[in-house]
Amino acid sequence: MKSEERFRVATPEVIHQTIDGEVILVHLARGTYHSLRGSGAFLFDPLVRGASRADLAAMLSAGTDGELSRIEAAVARFVEDLWRDGLIVAAVDEAGGDGAVAASSTPSTKQPFEEPRLETFTDLQDLLLTDPIHDVEPPGWPNVARGGPTKP
Amino acid sequence: MAERRARWTYEALSSPDLLLESFADTVRAANAALESASAGPSGERRLVMAGISVRMRFAGPRLAEILDPAFGHLSRCAPASGDPGAPADDLVITVVDGGLFGPPPLATHHFFGDGQGLRLQLGNEGPPSLCGDYGDGALTILDLGRGRCLHWVYEISKIPGWAAASPLRTPLGLLLATRDRYLLHGAAIGRPSGAVLLAAKGGSGKSTSALACLCVAARPGAPRLLVAGDDFVVLEPDPAAPRVHAFFGTAKIGRTHGALFPSLERLVVRDGGPLDVPGEKAVLRLDPDAADRLASVLPLRAIAVPALGLDRAESQFEPLSRGAAMLALAPSSIFLVRGAGAETFDIVTRLVAGLPCYRLRIGHDVRGIPLAIEALLAHVAGETGPPPHSQFDGVGQTSKQTRG
Numbered sequence: 147m148k149s150e151e152r153f154r155v156a157t158p159e160v161i162h163q164t165i166d167g168e169v170i171l172v173h174l175a176r177g178t179y180h181s182l183r184g185s186g187a188f189l190f191d192p193l194v195r196g197a198s199r200a201d202l203a204a205m206l207s208a209g210t211d212g213e214l215s216r217i218e219a220a221v222a223r224f225v226e227d228l229w230r231d232g233l234i235v236a237a238v239d240e241a242g243g244d245g246a247v248a249a250s251s252t253p254s255t256k257q258p259f260e261e262p263r264l265e266t267f268t269d270l271q272d273l274l275l276t277d278p279i280h281d282v283e284p285p286g287w288p289n290v291a292r293g294g295p296t297k298p
Numbered sequence: 299m300a301e302r303r304a305r306w307t308y309e310a311l312s313s314p315d316l317l318l319e320s321f322a323d324t325v326r327a328a329n330a331a332l333e334s335a336s337a338g339p340s341g342e343r344r345l346v347m348a349g350i351s352v353r354m355r356f357a358g359p360r361l362a363e364i365l366d367p368a369f370g371h372l373s374r375c376a377p378a379s380g381d382p383g384a385p386a387d388d389l390v391i392t393v394v395d396g397g398l399f400g401p402p403p404l405a406t407h408h409f410f411g412d413g414q415g416l417r418l419q420l421g422n423e424g425p426p427s428l429c430g431d432y433g434d435g436a437l438t439i440l441d442l443g444r445g446r447c448l449h450w451v452y453e454i455s456k457i458p459g460w461a462a463a464s465p466l467r468t469p470l471g472l473l474l475a476t477r478d479r480y481l482l483h484g485a486a487i488g489r490p491s492g493a494v495l496l497a498a499k500g501g502s503g504k505s506t507s508a509l510a511c512l513c514v515a516a517r518p519g520a521p522r523l524l525v526a527g528d529d530f531v532v533l534e535p536d537p538a539a540p541r542v543h544a545f546f547g548t549a550k551i552g553r554t555h556g557a558l559f560p561s562l563e564r565l566v567v568r569d570g571g572p573l574d575v576p577g578e579k580a581v582l583r584l585d586p587d588a589a590d591r592l593a594s595v596l597p598l599r600a601i602a603v604p605a606l607g608l609d610r611a612e613s614q615f616e617p618l619s620r621g622a623a624m625l626a627l628a629p630s631s632i633f634l635v636r637g638a639g640a641e642t643f644d645i646v647t648r649l650v651a652g653l654p655c656y657r658l659r660i661g662h663d664v665r666g667i668p669l670a671i672e673a674l675l676a677h678v679a680g681e682t683g684p685p686p687h688s689q690f691d692g693v694g695q696t697s698k699q700t701r702g
Contacts (some may be wrong), residue, residue, distance in 0.1 A: 158675055161640045163647040168621030172629055179629035191314060231479075267625070269499060270633050 147171035147226065151202045153193060155235040160233050173235050177216050177271035180233065185210070186224060186262035196237060212259025294297055322534045324439070328392055328448050331357035331399040344384075345372040348532040348543035351385040358395025360454055363570060364671070365393070368465050371547040371585035371592070372468035375552035389473050391447040391466065393587070395454060402437045402450040419508040432468045440469040442476055454572065462572035463581045464530055471635030479543070480533045480645050483630040486526040486542045487511050492599035492675050493526065495542060496658065499629035502661045503604035504528055505551045506558070510667040512584070513559045514593045521668040524593035535645050537652060540598045550579040558664050562588075600654050601627065601677045608657035611672040615656040623655035654678055
């Protein structure tokens with residue numbers, strides 16, 4: 147994963163909403179839901195509008211009192227976590243970054259640096275995994291797959 | 299008899315030939331089952347849910363008695379088919395007892411390789427149609443465009459308890475969404491002047507709160523709060539005045555928690571059928587015995603996320619962030635009705651943005667729950683000062699991992 151790589155939300159499987167500055171994401175296919183903590187909500191919009199990790203680190207460095215090296219590492223982990231949980235995908239063939247927009251939303255005064263964090267909830271996955279559609283073997287219902295439910 | 303000759307036709311489907319053939323076989327078999335089912339008073343039910351008219355036809359004599367606890371309250375006030383002025387059916391659901399008529403010709407192995415069930419789309423526009431097994435012991439085929447649904451129960455004795463208590467959730471949830479009504483995972487408690495929506499996953503105290511209010515409301519001088527659902531309600535999302543409608547006429551409670559409400563013991567279903575499964579939650583049939591404490595519709599004034607706080611006796615409300623309220627209400631509402639997805643998410647976001655949000659800490663004395671809810675409703679109505687609280691945030695007991 148290169149620092150210049152750009153991303154978008156993994157629609158249509160992933161839906162998201164922002165309310166009172168908090169970002170909530172739902173992965174419809176995996177049955178997970180997520181909340182962005184720390185500076186995660188601040189970074190999410192520019193990230194999915196095409197800002198690279200380098201852009202995001204520059205934003206946070208300009209707007210907070212964190213050291214650049216620490217910010218870069220935290221941003222890299224945050225983007226990696228979003229990608230690993232299937233919430234974002236590479237925006238390979240799409241228009242480039244939107245750094246100007248991202249920079250314009252940078253706070254005018256330095257704020258204390260908070261690491262961006264992805265909070266992942268898995269307690270509702272059973273609602274999807276109990277579906278026999280995912281549990282049958284090729285002979286079909288009512289032959290249940292050995293080894294229990296599998297992740298869709 | 300003319301109604302029972304109604305046919306399903308799917309000539310416009312663009313599905314693989316094998317699937318289409320099996321699909322047509324299933325529909326033909328369902329029609330044959332209806333034709334051969336004995337006619338009689340248990341053969342049909344008309345329901346009005348949140349202003350939407352649904353007719354259920356049963357191929358099998360036991361089906362009506364199994365579905366009545368969940369839907370009986372909705373059929374009592376619905377006009378009969380022959381009544382002048384009876385609304386046209388928005389959906390006709392044919393329910394088939396596979397124990398009598400055999401398994402559906404369209405078996406779930408037809409979905410193998412697809413992995414997500416089928417979305418049978420009649421052209422590129424119009425309401426969705428789908429075909430799948432949603433874990434409720436039945437094959438469901440829904441065609442909202444034609445207003446038809448087939449629900450083929452494999453075997454009555456194998457219907458899961460949760461499915462018997464809240465049957466046909468997926469097709470009815472999708473039907474409601476086409477009429478700007480949304481099935482939400484929550485309980486609603488209040489008065490005709492205002493109610494609170496309790497939102498949380500199972501085991502957090504929604505049903506405990508609802509049953510505590512039902513229990514206390516029967517006592518003279520106690521808060522008389524009405525209940526419009528302990529687990530599911532239908533949202534009518536008017537931005538200025540959102541309302542919730544009652545949906546299922548059942549309530550579920552852990553069997554050990556049920557002992558907290560001895561006066562409701564007689565409502566527990568104990569017939570050895572799908573609603574009475576050892577090891578699963580006890581199911582209470584609320585209608586008709588508790589009908590005087592049930593509301594068909596309530597205006598929403600607040601959202602609360604219950605959490606058990608059994609280290610103290612009293613229950614109390616505390617402020618909660620809208621994000622935490624969203625996490626409690628939106629994901630489970632989305633996942634419990636397949637296909638609801640983005641639209642429900644958007645509606646829930648607007649609902650949460652427009653109402654004050656709280657956490658309800660449920661103490662070990664359940665008699666205090668109605669008092670706390672009454673105090674909250676008085677507070678949001680501007681009748682009293684703020685309830686005692688302490689500021690905090692969080693989302694309670696969930697399986698979560700925080701990275702970073």
